[in-house]
Amino acid sequence: MELGDRFEVIFLQGGGSLQFLMVPMNFSCPGDQIDYIDTGSWADKAIRAAQNLDRDLKIIASSANLDRTYVPDLSKIPFRPQAQYLHFCSNNTVVLTQFHSFPDIKIPIIVDMSSDFMSKVISTTNLSCIYAHAQKNVGLSGVTVILIRKEMLAKISDNLPEFLDYRRVRLSLSPTCGEVAQQGADRLNTGGQI
Ligand SMILES: Cc1ncc(COP(=O)(O)O)c(C=O)c1O
Numbered sequence: 001m002e003l004g005d006r007f008e009v010i011f012l013q014g015g016g017s018l019q020f021l022m023v024p025m026n027f028s029c030p031g032d033q034i035d036y037i038d039t040g041s042w043a044d045k046a047i048r049a050a051q052n053l054d055r056d057l058k059i060i061a062s063s064a065n066l067d068r069t070y071v072p073d074l075s076k077i078p079f080r081p082q083a084q085y086l087h088f089c090s091n092n093t094v095v096l097t098q099f100h101s102f103p104d105i106k107i108p109i110i111v112d113m114s115s116d117f118m119s120k121v122i123s124t125t126n127l128s129c130i131y132a133h134a135q136k137n138v139g140l141s142g143v144t145v146i147l148i149r150k151e152m153l154a155k156i157s158d159n160l161p162e163f164l165d166y167r168r169v170r171l172s173l174s175p176t177c178g179e180v181a182q183q184g185a186d187r188l189n190t191g192g193q194i
Pocket of ligand 1: 014015016017018042089091092093112113114115133
């Protein structure tokens with residue numbers, strides 16, 4: 001995964017599920033439009049978490065009509081130009097469907113990669129935020145990796161509690177040091193890279 005210096009890399013506690021709330025809290029404000037794609041149970045959980053916040057959330061595409069046995073064509077997704085971001089799950093763990101590429105669209109794309117992170121080479125060119133829990137592909141449970149394009153950090157509002165703010169969370173939550181170190185050691189031992 002080629003990140004260069006364009007992404008902030010954050011290791012957090014809380015699993016993939018905490019990101020279902022941190023993403024909308026950090027990248028949108030009450031009343032803002034946020035667009036989601038529903039392709040499986042985890043995508044749906046992300047939607048339901050965000051629906052608890054006072055946002056204008058729209059499911060702009062869904063494969064629920066065919067038991068989520070396919071993923072919609074991203075190049076034809078009717079995203080809203082005013083939406084703060086488009087969120088979807090790249091690999092739908094239970095139904096085994098996967099998005100293979102990410103289009104160049106006018107709003108930021110945020111992807112839950114919990115079940116295919118580091119499983120193949122992924123181009124980050126069109127992505128603004130990627131999050132993934134470690135336990136499926138890279139390490140021990142308890143660690144979540146969040147990659148955020150640096151310009152996205154400027155969009156975060158100043159009224160979030162420190163422990164939920166991507167810019168300040170490092171100052172607040174104790175990192176899961178043992179797991180992160182083990183993850184690094186495992187990667188080095190296998191010649192891989194994080
Ligand atoms: C794609 C995806 N996202 C999120 C989650 C939830 O992750 P966690 O159990 O770390 O909260 C899972 C769990 O399997 C998942 O497969």
